[in-house]
Amino acid sequence: MNKKYDVCAIGNAIIDYEIEVTDEFFEENNVEKGLMTLVDNDKQKELVALAGDRIRKKQGGGSAANTIFGVRDFGGRGFYTCKVANDEDGHLFMNDLNEYGIDSNLKLENLLDGTTGKCLVMITPDAERTMNTFLGITTDFSPNELSAEAINDSNYLFMEGFLVSSETGLEAMLEAKRLARESDVKVSLTFSDPSMVKYFKDQMRQVVGDGVDLLFCNINEGELFTGLEGLENVKEELKKYAKQFVITRSAKGALAYDGETFSEIEPFPVKAVDSTGAGDMFAGAFLYGINHGYSFAEAGKLASLASSTVVSKFGPRLGKSHVTEIMNRLA
Secondary structure: OOOOEEEEEEOOOEEEEEEEOOHHHHHHHOOOOOOEEEOOHHHHHHHHHHHHHHEEEEEEEOHHHHHHHHHHHOOOOEEEEOOOEOOHHHHHHHHHHHHHOOEEOOOHHHOEOOOOEEEEEEEOOOOOEEEEEEOHHHHHOOHHHOOHHHHHOEEEEEEEHHHHHOHHHHHHHHHHHHHHHHOOOEEEEEOOOHHHHHHOHHHHHHHHOOOEEEEEEEHHHHHHHHOOOOHHHHHHHHOOOEEEEEEEOHHHOEEEEOOOOEEEEOOOOOOOOOOOOHHHHHHHHHHHHHHOOOOHHHHHHHHHHHHHHHHOOOOOOOOHHHHHHHHHHHO
């Protein structure tokens, strides 16, 4: 039976405020470079004020959101489950989804008072991204936001690792996984960020539980999760936790495992401008590929080219011209 959606994703709905900074900005404001750090509303307001007119872009984001936008970029069908407030940023997030043709659980009449989550994405000249996030109302993302119907009508459930930092977010992940298993829907997970594996390892292991169908991680996250070092050790250990997986390796490309065979995914070298959303886009393009007849090697090549295209520009999304160029290049 054909499902309505390729992917039903769940995650934190965040409005990204993207700015360019120097390393001195981090030193002056006590910000840890290269990681996603959760901050309170006052700290983020202070940083946004300091950013001032350096804010380049403001748009809907979050790990799983970026992935579902990536699925959609290539013509895939997606549903996004999240939580936003009845404020300007919440309406902006809803409009972003609607304009992209992504269905969601959001309805204007059901939005609650509060503050929509925000992320200050700070990009340094070396193209590394550092994120300070105030989760706002998405702190309370819970099983109440889930759509059993949307999960049931999807080929894959996709969950972002950032949800493990919230007690109710963890509950939502476990319930979504249960619903997917009940409906014979494949379960995919991304670790999202090394900090989530480092500081919430027990919760992440709880989500992985008896295993997932498809796991996305980078080599650093893989080492933290398995407690082992080196690609060879990590790839063998991950077989215990995921039927299939992809390990991204930045400029070294990626390694994809389809359950039987490992495929080396070549990198596409570019001049990096902004690494925001590179892993999210990789997952989105890869999920599009395997939902549309691509082998793991072919999906990996598409994902590698898509993610390298994303880092060569500002922001975590592709434009129509980028997608056309990617597809022409692969053809």
